[in-house]
Amino acid sequence: MYTLNVNGVTYQANVTDAETPLLWVLRDVLGLTGTKYGCGIEVCGACTVLIDGQVEHSCVFDVSSAVGKKIVTIEGLSATNSHPVQKAWIQCQVPQCGYCQSGMIMATEGARRAGHHGNEILPELKNVCVCGTYERIRRAVKTL
Ligand code: FES
Numbered sequence: 237m238y239t240l241n242v243n244g245v246t247y248q249a250n251v252t253d254a255e256t257p258l259l260w261v262l263r264d265v266l267g268l269t270g271t272k273y274g275c276g277i278e279v280c281g282a283c284t285v286l287i288d289g290q291v292e293h294s295c296v297f298d299v300s301s302a303v304g305k306k307i308v309t310i311e312g313l314s315a316t317n318s319h320p321v322q323k324a325w326i327q328c329q330v331p332q333c334g335y336c337q338s339g340m341i342m343a344t345e346g347a348r349r350a351g352h353h354g355n356e357i358l359p360e361l362k363n364v365c366v367c368g369t370y371e372r373i374r375r376a377v378k379t380l
């Protein structure tokens with residue numbers, strides 16, 4: 237059993253293997269399915285979450301290492317789409333299929349929390365979008 241703080245809520249996660257990736261705990265144990273699985277090898281960024289404010293790939297982050305830390309997932313930004321990154325994404329109609337977009341938004345938010353704004357955020361975004369929404373992402377990020 238691991239105690240996790242996710243989006244300000246304390247969860248008891250019934251997991252036996254300390255090396256279980258946080259991604260599977262978020263999705264399969266806690267039911268927070270906004271965070272997505274793409275590659276599992278830290279290439280695509282679909283699984284991006286913030287841990288103690290840092291951008292992390294939850295597909296390779298052991299659940300045992302997440303104990304005592306503050307985890308923020310896409311569900312934790314706002315339930316009403318009122319977060320600035322969510323608003324920029326809506327205004328610029330960024331998503332196509334949407335699969336990569338939770339990770340894109342969380343990576344963008346991580347860059348903002350690191351003090352980057354507007355075009356400064358772009359070099360921090362290494363996530364992959366197979367739909368090719370990069371131009372709309374650039375437009376949205378410029379407004380932040
Ligand atoms: S699923 Fe984690 S980086 Fe691709």
Ligand code: FES
Nearest residue numbers: 333334336365367
């Ligand atoms: S919107 Fe489809 S993968 Fe990015």
